[in-house]
Amino acid sequence: MTQQTFKTEGAKITAYLDGPRWEGVPAATVGGFSCTSVDAGVEVLAQALAYIRASGPRRVLGPMERDTWHSYRAVTQSDDSPAFLLEPAAQSLVLEVLQATGFTEISSYFSARVPLAQTAQTPPPATEDFTIEAWNGKNPEGLFEQVFTLSTQAFAKNAFYKPITHEAFMAMYMPIVPLLKQELIFFARRPDQSLAGFLFGTPNYAEGPNPTSAILKTYASLSKGAGQHLAYAFHTAAKKAGYTSAIHALIHDDNLSALRSASEEADIFRRYGLFGLKLDD
Structure with missing residues (x-):
């Protein structure tokens, strides 16, 4: 036991x-x-x-x-x-x-909140290393297959990381498929179409059926700069979809994501x- x-x-x-x-x-x-x-x-x-x-x-x-x-x-x-x-x-x-x-x-x-009106003011530098694309809403199982493969590489050096089996990963994430909004999910793909990064955003359904905030829940990348491009795409898309604020969720204090959140002048409202x-x- x-x-x-x-x-x-x-x-x-x-x-x-x-x-x-x-x-x-x-x-x-x-x-x-x-x-x-x-x-x-x-x-x-x-x-x-x-x-x-x-x-x-x-x-x-x-x-x-x-x-x-x-x-x-x-x-x-x-x-x-x-x-x-x-x-x-x-x-x-x-x-x-x-x-x-x-x-x-x-x-x-920490988690921080930022009005979307003040985000995504300056596009990140252009690159030929990857392109950003939104999820097309099809084949969610294939989506999570790719996410599993990249996650196990991107998170392997994190403190307290422990490997997870493919079966356990799919069992955890497939049930949340009905919550997903394709316009808030993005991939960074290299010229050969291999995955360089991903970002998962979701509406904050804790507010009810018509939430005004979108949560930047998880992103990971294997290519320098991919995270910045993914975050820019998320903020731009959330603003276009009519959300008024973004929540930068559960960020480690020492993570590069913390610097990106600060650069958007997001206000920390919770610490963990x-x-x-x-x-x-």
């Missing part, structure tokens, strides 16, 4: 033994964490940590459900605006429990943290 769920009166958590590496060392993770009081949370977390310790791992990451392909991170600061689509829920008690138990923030992220604990031998 590589995972176990613990429940007490007023709290629940799942421990996963086969998490990603942290500083080159295998780590367990804790996720699916909820509690009605700090005391209840500390009690159930203690049970999860005892299980992890007895099973061997000496490092723990959280909140994280298995790995970074799944839900992870806790809200650490907020302007109290409503959560956007697929955003981690704010759970102040969970944050208090982690800190009370000795977890410290080891990686930080991933926390870690080193268990004593």
Whole structure:
């Protein structure tokens, strides 16, 4: 068994033994964490940590459900605006429990909002290395086949990266196909038609059936400059489609995406943290 769920009166958590590496060392993770009081949370977390310790791992990451392909991170600061689509829920008690138990923030992220009227003012430099094209809306399975291949290359050097099987990837992403809008999904293709990058945007359906904001959810590239071109295409298309604002979602503080978001003068409205604990031998 590589995972176990613990429940007490007023709290629940799942421990996963086969998490990603942290500083080159295998780590367990804790996720699916909820509690009605700090005391209840500390009690159930203690049970999860005892299980992890007895099973061997000496490092723990959280909140994280298995790995970074799944839900992870806790809200650490907020302007109290409503959560956007697929955003981690704010759970102040969970944050208090982690800190009370000795977890410290080891990686930080943010989301920012920008009026589309002020974005995409200057086209990026022309290039012959790739061209940008919108998804034609056809063959979503083929779309995610390409995204899987590029993602496993582009994200492999990221902190806390853990490989995922093709089957697991498709099982996670195919159910979101009905949410996709082809005008907010872009590819960067080299002259030989191989994929140099992709960008996934989606309407913020958390606002209801007629959202006014579009989320720049995920992008990755293998060619220098592709991310800048993809972001320009997304902002331009979202503005044309009638959205009034863009959300730059869940960006690592040290990522190049953070500089691009700042260059658009986007305002940070939420911060998140991933926390870690080193268990004593």
